[in-house]
Amino acid sequence: EETTLKRVTPEFFQRHSVAELATWSDKDIGKAGRLNHPMLLDEGATHYREVSWDETFNILAEELSALGSPDEAIFYTSGRTSNEAAFLYQLFVRQFGTNNLPDCSNMCHESSGCALTETIGVGKGTVTLEDFEKADSIWIFGQNPGTNHPRMLTALQKARKNGCEIVAVNPLPEAGLLGFQHPQHPLDMIDGGTRLATLFLPVVINGDVALLKAIMKAMLEREDATPGTVLDHDFIAQHTQGYEDFIADLRAEDWAALLDKCGISRAEIEKAATLAVNSKRMICCWAMGMTQHKNAVGGIQEIVNLLLLGGHIGREGAGACPVRGHSNVQGDRTMGIWERPKAEFLDALKAEFNFEPPREHGYDVVECIKAMHEGKAKVFFAMGGNFLSATPDTDFTAQALRRCNLTAHVSTKLHRGHLVTGKRALILPCPGRTETDLQNG
Known part of the structure; x- marks a missing residue:
């Protein structure tokens, strides 16, 4: 038009x-x-x-x-x-x-601004486009890049070719995340392009809080088994507060209840936890699949908690990325x-x-x-x-x-x-x- x-x-x-x-x-x-x-x-x-x-x-x-x-x-x-x-x-x-x-x-994205301001002190994203090329894991919550943010697919394709793991969290599979053929690269049309998502978690609608807590609970159990090897305790001690209360809340969560609320199997949760534990430069992206729920602020804060456990704020190739729909x-x-x-x-x-x-x-x-x-x-x-x-x-x-x-x-x-x-x-x-x-x- x-x-x-x-x-x-x-x-x-x-x-x-x-x-x-x-x-x-x-x-x-x-x-x-x-x-x-x-x-x-x-x-x-x-x-x-x-x-x-x-x-x-x-x-x-x-x-x-x-x-x-x-x-x-x-x-x-x-x-x-x-x-x-x-x-x-x-x-x-x-x-x-x-x-x-x-x-x-x-x-x-008002819920993003609220959640980020209350947790990290600024209501905006903490990453640049260059960070996507340096990340070793990118997590995409409630967002369909192929449909709503197609230019992002190029950045994700570059990241994937660099060995970055990409986790897609969405009730429905997004075609662009399952496979991307760059329209300006003819060879992509021949070889089928790049499979972007290495792990797809089909969470039930508004099951994101339960899913995130389940992943972090699995990470905590691994930390308990091998203390000091999973979580970034130096970062947590220097740059966070409320860690003890947060860990107590995770321990109190019932596994069966979490799995029922998120609709994801324990085996898939453990796969996600492995990716999170192994990641040294994690970016978490989200869009209106996260922000439009009544408990949207709480859901986004759990994304921030996942980042904080690994020290992924203020680090090159890592951080929070609320993906906006409008251009400015x-x-x-x-x-x-x-x-x-x-x-x-x-x-x-x-x-x-x-x-x-x-x-x-x-x-x-x-x-x-x-x-x-x-x-x-x-x-x-x-x-x-x-x-x-x-x-x-x-x-x-x-x-x-x-x-x-x-x-x-x-x-x-x-x-x-x-x-x-x-x-x-x-x-x-x-x-x-x-x-x-x-x-x-």
């Missing part, structure tokens, strides 16, 4: 009413073309109409100025927003006076797109830009939907993304958006969120990162 020559012009909206467009499939809406002009849906109108940029900005200023409090506005961010745009966006929002900066990370969701958070900013970040904004940023935490995605639904938030502004379709309860979210005075979207293409609106709605067209904005040419 990014390379399409189709354009959604003002004439397009003259031909098609909002009600008609709402009957289209999401695919047909997205395939309509690229947006190229600001559009306004007046209160009670059936069609969007063309407006100038000056009128667009005046409407935004009018609605924002009419609010009783800056906290009555929501400023959502998509992970496709660039670092530069994200920084300026959050600066504008905080100068306006609110921390209502929910983003798509609230719905995908982590960069946006680093730039300040967060409803719960740290005091140090706000202090830095104050010193650099000479204003007092708001200190009260803002709404995350779920909280902002509830606020709109309850009439506590009256303006919704989205920097990219498709908020309506991305949120978990589409009908409830639609009701919430319809209760706003204004909904506004910065978008490259048409999506269903433009058709479920507040009393008034704005579409602000934006070129994609590979496009050039040609005007009067």
